[in-house]
Each structure stands twice: as C-alpha cells, then as structure tokens.
Amino acid sequence: MLVSSLTGEITIGWDRVRSVSGEHAEAASEYMDVADKAWRATSRLERGDIAAAEPLLEELFADYAGRQGPTASAVCGGLLRCRLERGAHTLAVGAWLAWLHTRDDGTPAAPGSESSTAFSPTTDDETGLAPELPPIWLSLPAVRVFGQTPLNADRFGDRAAELAELYQHAALLESGQQQPMPRLESSDPGVRMVWEIVAARSPIETERLTGRRAIEKRLKSEPIGWTDAWLRTALGRSLLREADAEQQRRGVIELLRVRVEHERDAPYLAGLALAEAAVTMRSLGDDAAASLLRRELLDTFPGHPASTWEPVSRWAAASRRLPHEPDIQPHRLTHRRTPDTSAVARPESEQSRSPHG
Numbered sequence: 001m002l003v004s005s006l007t008g009e010i011t012i013g014w015d016r017v018r019s020v021s022g023e024h025a026e027a028a029s030e031y032m033d034v035a036d037k038a039w040r041a042t043s044r045l046e047r048g049d050i051a052a053a054e055p056l057l058e059e060l061f062a063d064y065a066g067r068q069g070p071t072a073s074a075v076c077g078g079l080l081r082c083r084l085e086r087g088a089h090t091l092a093v094g095a096w097l098a099w100l101h102t103r104d105d106g107t108p109a110a111p112g113s114e115s116s117t118a119f120s121p122t123t124d125d126e127t128g129l130a131p132e133l134p135p136i137w138l139s140l141p142a143v144r145v146f147g148q149t150p151l152n153a154d155r156f157g158d159r160a161a162e163l164a165e166l167y168q169h170a171a172l173l174e175s176g177q178q179q180p181m182p183r184l185e186s187s188d189p190g191v192r193m194v195w196e197i198v199a200a201r202s203p204i205e206t207e208r209l210t211g212r213r214a215i216e217k218r219l220k221s222e223p224i225g226w227t228d229a230w231l232r233t234a235l236g237r238s239l240l241r242e243a244d245a246e247q248q249r250r251g252v253i254e255l256l257r258v259r260v261e262h263e264r265d266a267p268y269l270a271g272l273a274l275a276e277a278a279v280t281m282r283s284l285g286d287d288a289a290a291s292l293l294r295r296e297l298l299d300t301f302p303g304h305p306a307s308t309w310e311p312v313s314r315w316a317a318a319s320r321r322l323p324h325e326p327d328i329q330p331h332r333l334t335h336r337r338t339p340d341t342s343a344v345a346r347p348e349s350e351q352s353r354s355p356h357g
Contacts, residue, residue, distance in 0.1 A: 256277055278291075
C-alpha cells in the first residue's frame with residue numbers, strides 16, 4: 001500500500017512491483033517470488049502469449065482464488081482471459097467468479113494497475129457478466145462434468161454462489177435432468193438476467209414461459225452487441241422446447257438472426273445457433289435446409305464445440321444422410337479463437353484443453 005497526498009492510500013498489485021528497497025525491503029522479500037511470476041504472466045498476456053502465461057497463472061490461482069485486492073484481481077482476471085481465449089468455457093466460470101470476488105472489496109487500485117490484463121473487453125461493468133461466457137451450453141462431455149463438479153463458490157460471496165448455481169443448473173438441463181429452477185431472490189442485475197436466460201430453457205412450462213416473457217420484454221428495449229446475442233439465442237432455444245412445429249420454426253429464425261448479426265462479436269453463440277437450427281430443421285423433416293446449415297457451421301466455424309455435439313458429429317451415420325455428404329471431422333477454428341476439439345477423449349489430466357473446458 002502506498003500513501004500519497006494526491007491520491008491517498010492506494011494498493012498496487014505484486015504484478016506491478018519490480019523491487020522494494022528501504023526499510024520494508026526485508027518484509028517484502030517473501031513476496032518477490034509471487035511478484036516475479038505475476039509480472040512474467042501479465043507481461044506474456046500483454047504480448048498475446050496465452051500458452052506461456054496460463055501455467056504461471058494457474059499456479060498463482062491456487063493461492064489467490066478467494067482472495068481480494070489487485071494481485072488477486074490480476075491473477076484471476078488473467079486466468080479468465082486465458083481460458084476464454086482458448087475456448088475453455090467450463091473452466092472459465094471458476095476464474096470469472098473468483099475475479100468478481102476480487103472486485104467486491106472496494107480497495108482503490110493504482111491508476112493503470114490492471115492495464116496489462118485488459119479486463120474490460122471480457123467483462124461488463126454494469127452486470128459483471130462476461131460477454132464471452134453465456135449460461136448457454138450444449139450437451140458435451142465437459143459440460144456434463146461441469147454440471148456435477150462442486151465449484152465451492154460460497155467462498156466468493158453470495159452473488160458468485162447464485163451465479164455458479166445458475167450456470168451449473170443450465171448445464172444439468174442440457175444433460176437431461178429436469179430440476180426446478182433455483183429461487184430468484186437477488187436484485188443483482190447480472191443474476192436476474194442469467195436466471196431469466198436459464199429459466200427460458202427449462203423443460204417445466206411455467207418456468208420456461210416466465211423466463212421467455214422476461215427476455216421478450218428486455219428485447220423491446222433493443223439491446224445491442226453481446227446482450228442482444230445472449231437474449232436472442234435464449235429466446236430461440238426456448239422456442240425449440242415447444243412441441244408445436246411453428247414455434248420451433250420461430251426459434252430457428254431467432255437463432256439464424258444471431259448467426260447473421262453476431263458472427264463477429266459473438267462467434268460462440270453464432271456457431272451454436274447454427275448447430276441448433278440445423279438439428280431442428282432436420283427433426284422437422286427439411287433435410288436440405290438442415291444439411292446446408294450444418295455445412296455452414298463446419299465451414300464457417302471449424303473447430304467450434306458444436307461440431308463435436310453428437311447430433312452434429314454423428315449426422316452422417318443417420319438414415320437421412322445425403323449420398324454426396326462425407327462424414328466431416330471438425331477442424332481447428334480459423335474464424336476466431338476457439339478450442340482444439342480433438343481433446344475430448346484425452347485423459348482427465350488434460351481435460352482443460354477440451355471443448356468447453
């Protein structure tokens with residue numbers, strides 16, 4: 001902590017400290033290893049070297065998850081960025097919740113103390129939500145594991161615990177578990193928005209309608225960017241839950257709107273929307289449209305987690321396979337950063353590199 005007549009008391013993270021001299025040098029010496037690792041990690045983030053930064057941040061995260069202050073913020077926020085950069089969505093949830101906790105203590109930080117980790121592109125100031133981390137999943141192995149893995153988010157505070165419960169509830173729904181929605185007691189804007197999105201996907205009709213009406217109300221205010229992408233994807237997927245074919249077609253239209261309007265600012269949702277639209281059109285008997293949508297997914301978003309989703313990856317094995325359509329294996333994403341999907345079958349020790357984390 002530094003004291004200045006101009007700024008008052010401010011706290012500088014160890015990632016911004018090169019050395020300490022004077023009367024406090026001996027006391028600071030025990031922290032210099034942390035300072036060195038944190039500085040090297042954030043420096044690598046600055047130059048975009050995610051692969052080199054992440055192992056250092058993982059090591060520091062083991063000690064700093066659950067703490068508050070600028071050092072914890074740099075570590076948790078930096079790890080969040082690394083996991084999002086490589087598309088490890090399920091692992092990113094824990095780093096994001098830990099990062100939110102670091103922001104709740106109100107400690108004034110030094111100007112520019114967080115510039116190296118570039119937090120602002122990955123989180124929304126008003127809600128605390130991470131635009132690249134929607135509570136929207138497909139039924140993939142990593143998602144099923146995530147739904148059953150304790151996050152121990154209580155140590156991060158009430159808001160984090162509520163968000164963790166909702167994100168995991170969304171994962172359980174995609175795994176086929178029909179559980180009632182957690183009660184919404186929070187007035188936090190981020191928690192309320194996530195609750196509505198998850199509820200709109202519920203197999204329980206009353207919950208689904210409640211969530212969908214709330215989303216439709218939000219859409220009337222004409223949101224832009226990631227907020228519009230989240231809400232329209234949630235609306236489209238909610239409509240796919242209905243038994244009526246016309247409602248499902250409405251859902252496909254909403255999903256295709258996400259694909260067209262948010263290919264650049266929300267590629268994960270744009271690819272997911274294509275996958276859901278393709279599978280739904282096939283179930284409705286429109287094989288030609290379905291095959292075109294699947295082809296677009298694989299061509300435009302190669303390596304997207306949706307390409308390993310069973311209804312998409314096993315398409316060619318089904319009876320409706322077109323004669324000219326080969327069994328296409330997913331490729332590494334070139335459109336924008338996403339994970340290497342070949343990692344799904346790797347051993348548990350390497351699962352952090354698999355789609356969705």
